[in-house]
Amino acid sequence: MSDLRTEEYYLNMGPHHPSTHGVCRMVLKMDGEKVKEIEPHIGYLHRSIEKICENRTYAQCIPILDRFEYVTAMSCNYVFALAAERLASIEVPERAEHIRVIMLELNRIASHLLFYGVTAMDIGALTPFLYGLRERESILDLFEMTCGQRLTYNYIRVGGVSRDLPNGFIPKCHEALNTIEKKLADYEGLLNENPIWLVRTVGIGVLPAKVALDYGVSGPCLRASGVQYDLRRNDPYSIYDRFEFDIPVRHNGDCYDRYLLRLDEIRQSIHIVRQALDALPEGDFKAKVSPNFKPPAGEVYARIENSRGELGVHVISDGTKKPLRVKTRGASYNHIAVLPAFATDVLLADLVAIFATMDVIMPEVDR
Amino acid sequence: MGLIKKLPVYTEKMPGGGIVMTSLEAALHNAQAKSLWYLLFGTACCAIELMCTGASRYDFDRLGMIFRATPRQADLIIAAGTITKKMAPRLRLLYDQMAEPRYVIAMGGCTIKGGPFYYDSYSVEKGIDHIIPVDVYIPGCPPRPESLLEGCITLQEKIKKQSLLDWQEKD
Numbered sequence: 001m002s003d004l005r006t007e008e009y010y011l012n013m014g015p016h017h018p019s020t021h022g023v024c025r026m027v028l029k030m031d032g033e034k035v036k037e038i039e040p041h042i043g044y045l046h047r048s049i050e051k052i053c054e055n056r057t058y059a060q061c062i063p064i065l066d067r068f069e070y071v072t073a074m075s076c077n078y079v080f081a082l083a084a085e086r087l088a089s090i091e092v093p094e095r096a097e098h099i100r101v102i103m104l105e106l107n108r109i110a111s112h113l114l115f116y117g118v119t120a121m122d123i124g125a126l127t128p129f130l131y132g133l134r135e136r137e138s139i140l141d142l143f144e145m146t147c148g149q150r151l152t153y154n155y156i157r158v159g160g161v162s163r164d165l166p167n168g169f170i171p172k173c174h175e176a177l178n179t180i181e182k183k184l185a186d187y188e189g190l191l192n193e194n195p196i197w198l199v200r201t202v203g204i205g206v207l208p209a210k211v212a213l214d215y216g217v218s219g220p221c222l223r224a225s226g227v228q229y230d231l232r233r234n235d236p237y238s239i240y241d242r243f244e245f246d247i248p249v250r251h252n253g254d255c256y257d258r259y260l261l262r263l264d265e266i267r268q269s270i271h272i273v274r275q276a277l278d279a280l281p282e283g284d285f286k287a288k289v290s291p292n293f294k295p296p297a298g299e300v301y302a303r304i305e306n307s308r309g310e311l312g313v314h315v316i317s318d319g320t321k322k323p324l325r326v327k328t329r330g331a332s333y334n335h336i337a338v339l340p341a342f343a344t345d346v347l348l349a350d351l352v353a354i355f356a357t358m359d360v361i362m363p364e365v366d367r
Numbered sequence: 368m369g370l371i372k373k374l375p376v377y378t379e380k381m382p383g384g385g386i387v388m389t390s391l392e393a394a395l396h397n398a399q400a401k402s403l404w405y406l407l408f409g410t411a412c413c414a415i416e417l418m419c420t421g422a423s424r425y426d427f428d429r430l431g432m433i434f435r436a437t438p439r440q441a442d443l444i445i446a447a448g449t450i451t452k453k454m455a456p457r458l459r460l461l462y463d464q465m466a467e468p469r470y471v472i473a474m475g476g477c478t479i480k481g482g483p484f485y486y487d488s489y490s491v492e493k494g495i496d497h498i499i500p501v502d503v504y505i506p507g508c509p510p511r512p513e514s515l516l517e518g519c520i521t522l523q524e525k526i527k528k529q530s531l532l533d534w535q536e537k538d
Contacts, residue, residue, distance in 0.1 A: 015457055018407045018436040022414070023454055044454045045410055048488045055487045064483060070412040114415070117422070133422035140419075151412055151509055363411055
């Protein structure tokens with residue numbers, strides 16, 4: 001057998017591939033079943049969101065940015081509103097800040113539940129997909145009764161939120177949180193000690209902390225590698241400094257840890273939402289802001305922690321009612337960039353698991 | 368015997384059973400409409416709603432629709448999400464790889480006419496109907512799962528009404 005001739009070959013994965021979560025193309029240099037090199041090709045979903053924002057007023061930018069990161073659209077609403085408020089020095093009422101925290105954390109839970117279902121489906125377990133999306137629907141119901149949309153909300157506006165919480169929101173929210181908290185045990189029971197799941201995830205795709213920091217990886221992927229860094233704690237925005245919550249950290253940096261960490265984060269988010277609901281004050285839900293307000297010339301970078309990592313937006317104002325330049329920063333871009341650095345010498349099937357647990361979402365990369 | 372009520376049939380009762388006669392067209396098209404396998408082709412926001420429709424609450428399977436990862440096994444493309452100018456040739460390629468008869472549902476504003484990216488965007492294809500022929504349009508940004516179900520039922524009605532000659536090349 002020793003004189004058998006082998007050669008490396010190139011395999012094209014994507015742009016249409018069910019596990020790429022959108023349209024990412026990866027050119028893989030393969031040696032048999034092993035991936036030797038990865039070259040990600042991006043841009044298949046480039047929708048020129050940044051350019052469109054230059055021709056919109058500040059209020060009109062928010063619905064476009066909904067489509068920038070649609071799985072957690074609330075955080076995109078919020079980060080742009082935060083930047084505009086810092087530019088124009090707008091004070092946000094207390095009640096609005098509480099509602100914003102509730103919505104951001106509910107959206108984080110929804111995003112992680114989607115991650116749970118989709119990742120398990122990519123790795124080959126179909127049942128968790130049905131469970132994860134069942135509980136996600138109960139959160140989407142809450143969003144729907146608040147702002148009428150399931151996915152792209154346009155709810156968090158400059159100066160507050162677009163409307164107050166509807167009647168009956170608070171008991172329904174508590175009910176949904178209780179259900180999810182109870183069902184989390186079911187989720188863990190399905191996968192945590194499942195031998196197939198363990199073989200597919202434990203020790204696969206180990207992302208060392210140094211590589212993660214070098215490539216600007218953030219969010220759960222960074223915390224699963226043992227770096228305790230969360231913008232809610234390290235650079236507090238809104239009213240996060242008033243709530244008690246832990247930043248879960250895991251140390252192995254493999255696919256299994258990235259999966260477990262997100263389940264831990266769901267628990268913490270439930271804890272934050274409960275505190276915010278209890279502390280919800282009466283009062284205005286929106287400051288008085290003209291729809292065509294003109295912030296003074298200047299520039300600002302606002303960043304928040306969304307379910308994938310650091311979501312930032314850099315807005316430059318020239319004193320007119322439209323921004324001169326809007327630059328967005330999505331965590332997924334770095335999560336794709338880091339793939340060639342650590343996901344080599346793995347099996348092709350494991351690359352799918354790694355890609356899924358990095359929780360990449362393509363419009364955040366392509367914009 | 369729900370099928371008997373829906374099809375134009377002639378039944379003859381005989382001792383111990385009976386004979387059912389119907390036209391080939393009616394039988395084929397009913398079978399075809401009830402087993403539409405769709406290509407898992409999601410590019411953007413609408414793909415999440417497509418997944419929700421396939422999941423527990425809305426349950427696509429009851430329409431006989433199962434997702435397929437390869438165009439060779441699919442009857443239907445649900446184009447869910449924005450198609451950019453870079454992605455457009457790939458969509459055409461996928462469509463060409465599918466076996467006849469094939470159908471297309473344009474889901475969401477982006478695939479109909481560019482949606483929220485109609486103005487000022489230099490990279491979004493303004494509608495997929497000049498890349499591939501579309502059977503059913505579903506407006507919305509994104510459409511609710513109920514609209515998608517309604518769109519699929521509309522497509523099933525369309526399939527039931529066609530004749531065998533429509534199996535020829537459409538474009």
